[in-house]
Amino acid sequence: MTSKQKKPGYWFSVLDNRCPRCRRGRIFQNSNPYKLKDCLKMNKNCPVCGQPTEIEVGFYYGTAYVSYAITVAFSITTFILWWLLLGFSLNDGDQRLLAWVITNAILMIVLQPIFMRMSRSLWLSWFVKYDPHWEDRPVDKEKLERIVPEQMNNW
Numbered sequence: 694m695t696s697k698q699k700k701p702g703y704w705f706s707v708l709d710n711r712c713p714r715c716r717r718g719r720i721f722q723n724s725n726p727y728k729l730k731d732c733l734k735m736n737k738n739c740p741v742c743g744q745p746t747e748i749e750v751g752f753y754y755g756t757a758y759v760s761y762a763i764t765v766a767f768s769i770t771t772f773i774l775w776w777l778l779l780g781f782s783l784n785d786g787d788q789r790l791l792a793w794v795i796t797n798a799i800l801m802i803v804l805q806p807i808f809m810r811m812s813r814s815l816w817l818s819w820f821v822k823y824d825p826h827w828e829d830r831p832v833d834k835e836k837l838e839r840i841v842p843e844q845m846n847n848w
């Protein structure tokens with residue numbers, strides 16, 4: 694692929710777990726989020742542009758906050774949809790509310806691998822910016838001051 698092709702969109706690259714620098718290479722080793730053993734294994738570098746995915750030691754600890762925000766947004770969305778489609782009533786003994794809580798909990802458990810991967814993809818995209826000329830500018834390992842090779846995987 695060449696950078697002359699249409700620029701992939703930001704949200705597409707985040708939702709499809711693509712490298713934020715070139716928006717073409719996959720950041721996870723396995724594209725199936727439900728292969729739980731390998732669900733969060735990431736490529737060390739983007740297979741297309743060479744961008745490192747581990748910027749510093751413990752870089753992905755911040756994704757817990759992003760994942761939390763995603764699950765809260767998901768719960769609010771399902772609550773509003775449930776309320777608009779089925780409604781809530783004080784006369785039914787809170788059966789509809791309980792049904793929503795159970796349904797929402799099951800959906801969040803089923804979607805958790807997707808939420809975790811999306812939070813990593815979002816987090817990385819906030820620190821690595823898109824470079825439309827990535828083919829002409831290889832990753833300069835010297836300028837990656839946040840990476841300390843001796844400390845990698847040391848936690």
